[in-house]
Amino acid sequence: MLLSKFTSFFSDDIGIDLGTMNTLVHVAGRGIVLEEPSVVALNKDTGKVIAVGTQAKEMLGRNPGNILTVRPMKDGVIANAEVADEMLRYFINKSRGHYKVMQPRVIIAVPYGINEVETRAVQDSAKKAGAREVRLVEEPLASAIGVKLPVAEPTGSMIVDIGGGTSEVAIISLSNIVEAESVKCGGDAMDDAIKDHMMKVHSLLIGERTAEDIKKKIGSAYKVDNMQEEMEVSGRELGQHGNSLPRTMTITADEIRKALDVPVNQIIAAVRRTLDKCKPELAGDLINNGIRLAGGGSLLPGLDRRIQDQTGLMTIVADTPLHAVVNGLGELLKMPNVLFGQPQNASIGNAYKR
Ligand SMILES: Nc1ncnc2c1ncn2[C@@H]1O[C@H](COP(=O)(O)OP(=O)(O)OP(=O)(O)O)[C@@H](O)[C@H]1O
Numbered sequence: 642m643l644l645s646k647f648t649s650f651f652s653d654d655i656g657i658d659l660g661t662m663n664t665l666v667h668v669a670g671r672g673i674v675l676e677e678p679s680v681v682a683l684n685k686d687t688g689k690v691i692a693v694g695t696q697a698k699e700m701l702g703r704n705p706g707n708i709l710t711v712r713p714m715k716d717g718v719i720a721n722a723e724v725a726d727e728m729l730r731y732f733i734n735k736s737r738g739h740y741k742v743m744q745p746r747v748i749i750a751v752p753y754g755i756n757e758v759e760t761r762a763v764q765d766s767a768k769k770a771g772a773r774e775v776r777l778v779e780e781p782l783a784s785a786i787g788v789k790l791p792v793a794e795p796t797g798s799m800i801v802d803i804g805g806g807t808s809e810v811a812i813i814s815l816s817n818i819v820e821a822e823s824v825k826c827g828g829d830a831m832d833d834a835i836k837d838h839m840m841k842v843h844s845l846l847i848g849e850r851t852a853e854d855i856k857k858k859i860g861s862a863y864k865v866d867n868m869q870e871e872m873e874v875s876g877r878e879l880g881q882h883g884n885s886l887p888r889t890m891t892i893t894a895d896e897i898r899k900a901l902d903v904p905v906n907q908i909i910a911a912v913r914r915t916l917d918k919c920k921p922e923l924a925g926d927l928i929n930n931g932i933r934l935a936g937g938g939s940l941l942p943g944l945d946r947r948i949q950d951q952t953g954l955m956t957i958v959a960d961t962p963l964h965a966v967v968n969g970l971g972e973l974l975k976m977p978n979v980l981f982g983q984p985q986n987a988s989i990g991n992a993y994k995r
């Protein structure tokens with residue numbers, strides 16, 4: 642007891658939601674201390690890191706010739722190990738208190754069903770970034786805990802966490818994932834669908850920031866009241882002879898909703914497949930408990946309504962959907978002895994039960 646108090650004065654336990662789009666950090670006893678885009682800006686010639694997070698995102702799409710902006714995460718897993726190490730080191734250091742001299746213990750959320758190589762990549766990266774010990778937890782479990790679903794109870798709860806790279810669908814009971822699916826379709830795929838639409842229908846080339854902006858301003862999955870109906874978009878219009886000129890045009894919410902149909906239907910299909918596999922008793926629970934949506938993608942207006950219509954289950958967006966996973970990690974950090982006391986590969990769900 643005394644020893645653990647002593648160590649916690651010099652060290653800290655940290656929860657990291659290492660997302661494709663955003664990284665959030667919760668420090669035990671302090672709450673969420675960091676929330677920044679998962680972006681790194683590098684000097685093209687030397688490979689040296691110029692900026693990380695919010696600062697680096699501002700350079701995205703606008704970088705001068707010698708700056709390269711990189712997203713080290715793709716589809717929820719590490720795509721560029723070297724850059725991911727640098728990014729994690731920066732975020733961990735920025736999150737820590739001044740007096741902490743010992744390396745921190747870290748818990749990181751990872752997509753459901755990632756393979757051994759992907760698992761090891763996250764563990765290695767966290768160690769290289771300065772973690773003393775690393776534990777991993779499946780993202781949908783963390784998300785369900787974070788939105789306060791009764792995961793430890795003998796009843797079925799369903800969470801759908803729609804991130805930038807993946808959508809994680811899971812049915813959880815007695816602290817364990819009973820059925821789940823992770824599909825590589827989330828907010829990024831929505832942005833791509835908007836980009837493709839603008840090119841195909843309007844011959845307008847737009848960047849990823851513009852596509853995301855369109856989605857957030859007039860994107861929807863269902864026609865909802867009080868929505869902005871149109872907006873102006875600027876890009877480069879491609880001419881017939883391969884030339885292009887800057888152009889601004891007006892687009893409508895209706896056309897963007899249609900453009901978003903493909904990724905939206907993919908997410909709904911994953912929800913339905915998971916329900917199809919579910920045991921009858923748990924299916925019965927879900928009739929009462931419904932479906933909870935989390936992750937940034939759940940903020941797309943009308944997505945809850947579409948899922949509700951297609952499953953017949955009450956569907957509700959969590960209060961702070963972007964914080965669901967990191968809040969879940971914060972809850973898990975409240976029982977450090979159980980969490981870090983068990984072997985590295987043990988199921989976190991079993992620990993949460995006790
Ligand atoms: N108001 C909004 N409407 C629609 N989409 C939104 C809105 N706000 C944020 N998003 C989208 O949410 C996504 C980011 O969500 P989140 O931070 O949960 O992802 P992530 O955790 O980084 O990704 P992953 O879990 O796949 O690794 C982005 O695609 C972003 O465009």
Ligand SMILES: [Mg+2]
Nearest residue numbers: 660804936966
């Ligand atoms: Mg996420």
